[in-house]
Amino acid sequence: xxxxxxxxxxxxxxxxxxxxxxxxxxxxxxxxxxxxxxxxxxxxxxxxxxxxxxxxxxxxxxxxxxxxxxxxxxxxxxxxxxxxxxxxxxxxxxxxxxxxxxxxxxxxxxx
Amino acid sequence: xxxxxxxxxxxxxxxxxxxxxxxxxxxxxxxxxxxxxxxxxxxxxxxxxxxxxxxxxxxxxxxxxxxxxxxxxxxxxxxxxxxxxxxxxxxxxxxxxxxxxxxxxxxxxxxxxxx
Numbered sequence: 001x002x003x004x005x006x007x008x009x010x011x012x013x014x015x016x017x018x019x020x021x022x023x024x025x026x027x028x029x030x031x032x033x034x035x036x037x038x039x040x041x042x043x044x045x046x047x048x049x050x051x052x053x054x055x056x057x058x059x060x061x062x063x064x065x066x067x068x069x070x071x072x073x074x075x076x077x078x079x080x081x082x083x084x085x086x087x088x089x090x091x092x093x094x095x096x097x098x099x100x101x102x103x104x105x106x107x108x109x110x111x
Numbered sequence: 112x113x114x115x116x117x118x119x120x121x122x123x124x125x126x127x128x129x130x131x132x133x134x135x136x137x138x139x140x141x142x143x144x145x146x147x148x149x150x151x152x153x154x155x156x157x158x159x160x161x162x163x164x165x166x167x168x169x170x171x172x173x174x175x176x177x178x179x180x181x182x183x184x185x186x187x188x189x190x191x192x193x194x195x196x197x198x199x200x201x202x203x204x205x206x207x208x209x210x211x212x213x214x215x216x217x218x219x220x221x222x223x224x225x226x
Contacts, residue, residue, distance in 0.1 A: 004153070008151060034214065043115075043203070044217050
């Protein structure tokens with residue numbers, strides 16, 4: 001069956017460091033993959049989208065990579081700030097299965 | 112710009128009671144969705160509506176019904192609530208982006224507790 005795996009344990013890093021979050025998927029061939037940010041008590045907010053033919057996408061301090069051979073996407077936040085603390089969700093898209101979300105990884109950036 | 116508005120934000124029900132969660136979007140999006148979010152389970156799709164007048168089952172449709180009232184509104188109904196339906200419910204809408212992808216805009220969520 002199709003599965004999306006994100007590290008369920010919180011990632012704690014120091015302010016100014018680079019945070020790297022991992023999303024692994026199985027039994028998928030997603031045409032694209034999206035990353036969302038979710039703050040406590042709020043709905044997810046779209047951050048970035050990367051297509052299967054793109055290796056890397058950047059937006060300000062955010063960078064996403066997509067390795068269709070490894071079936072993995074990495075989400076990087078450079079020069080992290082306490083305001084980046086949130087839960088980050090990955091969502092591979094497969095035309096037959098709509099957008100399906102991973103369980104998310106909670107990021108805590110300490111000053 | 113309100114985006115996606117859900118009501119109510121909180122609701123407590125007894126087992127067997129019924130209720131409807133309301134959702135409205137003001138972005139002229141064609142597609143609308145209902146997800147539920149449980150700890151450790153991620154967001155799971157309950158029902159979606161690709162366009163006005165159509166609805167389809169998602170991953171976990173049992174125990175729910177939906178109505179796409181018009182292009183703006185998409186409601187989710189629990190006919191006979193069960194404790195297993197205790198969850199946070201999110202409504203979302205989407206339009207196909209310039210890149211051809213569906214990017215979702217979510218509401219703030221409705222926290223439902225079934226006793």
